Structures are given as C-alpha cells and as structure tokens.
Amino acid sequence: MPLDADDIARLYGTHARALVAYFARRTFDAQAAAELMAETFASAVADRRRFRGDDAGAWLYGIARHQLLQWYRRAGVERRALARLGLDPPGLTDDEYERIEELSGLAELRGRVADLLGALPDEHQLALRLRVVEERGYDEVAAALGVDEQAARARVSRALRGLAADLEAEAARGR
Structure with a gap:
C-alpha cells in the first residue's frame, strides 16, 4: 500500500x-x-x-x-x-x-578508531597515515616506506581491513 x-x-x-x-x-x-x-x-x-x-x-x-x-x-x-x-x-x-x-557518538568513535589504529603494527599505521590522513599517492607511500608500490597498497589494505574487522567485532559485542 x-x-x-x-x-x-x-x-x-x-x-x-x-x-x-x-x-x-x-x-x-x-x-x-x-x-x-x-x-x-x-x-x-x-x-x-x-x-x-x-x-x-x-x-x-x-x-x-x-x-x-x-x-x-x-x-x-x-x-x-x-x-x-x-x-x-x-x-x-x-x-x-x-x-x-x-x-x-562521533567523539567516542574517533577515540576508538585512534586506539585501534595505535594497536596496528607500525608499518601498517604509517602506511595508513600516509595514504588516508595525508592523502598521498601510493607511489609516495611506497617511497616513504622504502617498498614497492604493490607492498604499499598491501599494507594500506591490511590496515584498513584490520580496523574494519576490529570495529565490527566491537559493534557485535555491543561496545
């Protein structure tokens, strides 16, 4: 209807x-x-x-x-x-x-993302900061990390997947 x-x-x-x-x-x-x-x-x-x-x-x-x-x-x-x-x-x-x-609840969510980001391996944190926060291209991320572009993409992807999985797990627990 x-x-x-x-x-x-x-x-x-x-x-x-x-x-x-x-x-x-x-x-x-x-x-x-x-x-x-x-x-x-x-x-x-x-x-x-x-x-x-x-x-x-x-x-x-x-x-x-x-x-x-x-x-x-x-x-x-x-x-x-x-x-x-x-x-x-x-x-x-x-x-x-x-x-x-x-x-x-954005303030709390920002805090949780910052905490979860801090728990990532250092190379993933740096890759994510360079790519997402500083909005650098993958070629620049790769140069800053001293790796090839494919490895830089992989680090950013792993970091994002890790953050997403952690946030989903927290949401499922009702946090």
Missing part, C-alpha cells in the same frame, strides 16, 4: 535522529549527515506512492544507503570544485553540529 503524508511524518518522527547518526558515523561530517537525512526524506516523499511492502523503515534505510553511496561518489568532486572556486557551503550552527556529533 502506498504511503501518505501521515506515514512519512511518522517515519520522520521515528527515524530522523537515527538516520542523522547513521550518516554521521559513516561520513564523519555532521553537515553532510544533516543534508543526507534531508535528502533521504525528500526521496521518500517523492517515491511514497511506489512503496509496496510491510516495513517502511527498511524501505527508508534502503533509500538512505542509496543516498550515502551517491554522496561518496560526488563528495570528492564537489569538494575539489568548491576549493577551486574558493567557496564554502553554508554550514550548521555550532549547536546543531554539536548535537549531531552527540547523537552519533
């Missing part, structure tokens, strides 16, 4: 905060999280007549996943274009930003 305006309002009341947290944990950007939540509900409103099923929440999170994937694709392009033009997009107020960070 298609959803009506009241159904969408109920979905918003039930899921808006959780969606902001969902996006903030994946983007590490409160502004992007707020925008993605708004885009998710805009898509839900536009497509509400096409909904068929029993679980509107699952349908909404499907839209959210799609919005997130699109954001990942366009975020890099948009950031580079804005930087070239010297423009800053309008931002959240400090209170809004802090509230989103609080809801999503």
Whole structure:
C-alpha cells in the first residue's frame, strides 16, 4: 500500500535522529549527515506512492544507503570544485553540529578508531597515515616506506581491513 503524508511524518518522527547518526558515523561530517537525512526524506516523499511492502523503515534505510553511496561518489568532486572556486557551503550552527556529533557518538568513535589504529603494527599505521590522513599517492607511500608500490597498497589494505574487522567485532559485542 502506498504511503501518505501521515506515514512519512511518522517515519520522520521515528527515524530522523537515527538516520542523522547513521550518516554521521559513516561520513564523519555532521553537515553532510544533516543534508543526507534531508535528502533521504525528500526521496521518500517523492517515491511514497511506489512503496509496496510491510516495513517502511527498511524501505527508508534502503533509500538512505542509496543516498550515502551517491554522496561518496560526488563528495570528492564537489569538494575539489568548491576549493577551486574558493567557496564554502553554508554550514550548521555550532549547536546543531554539536548535537549531531552527540547523537552519533562521533567523539567516542574517533577515540576508538585512534586506539585501534595505535594497536596496528607500525608499518601498517604509517602506511595508513600516509595514504588516508595525508592523502598521498601510493607511489609516495611506497617511497616513504622504502617498498614497492604493490607492498604499499598491501599494507594500506591490511590496515584498513584490520580496523574494519576490529570495529565490527566491537559493534557485535555491543561496545
């Protein structure tokens, strides 16, 4: 049965905060999280007549996943274009930003990632810092590590897989 305006309002009341947290944990950007939540509900409103099923929440999170994937694709392009033009997009107020960070637990998550990163072997930590934090190319990472490019890629990949596995294990334990 298609959803009506009241159904969408109920979905918003039930899921808006959780969606902001969902996006903030994946983007590490409160502004992007707020925008993605708004885009998710805009898509839900536009497509509400096409909904068929029993679980509107699952349908909404499907839209959210799609919005997130699109954001990942366009975020890099948009950031580079804005930087070239010297423009800053309008931002959240400090209170809004802090509230989103609080809801999503970003401070705690950043701390956990830092702890887990510190537990990685030194060569993996350095490879990940050079590639992800400093945004160096693999050729530069390889030169800094004194290895070939394939070995540099392998170290970064192992570090990322290790961090992801540790974070998933913690999430499964309910930490």
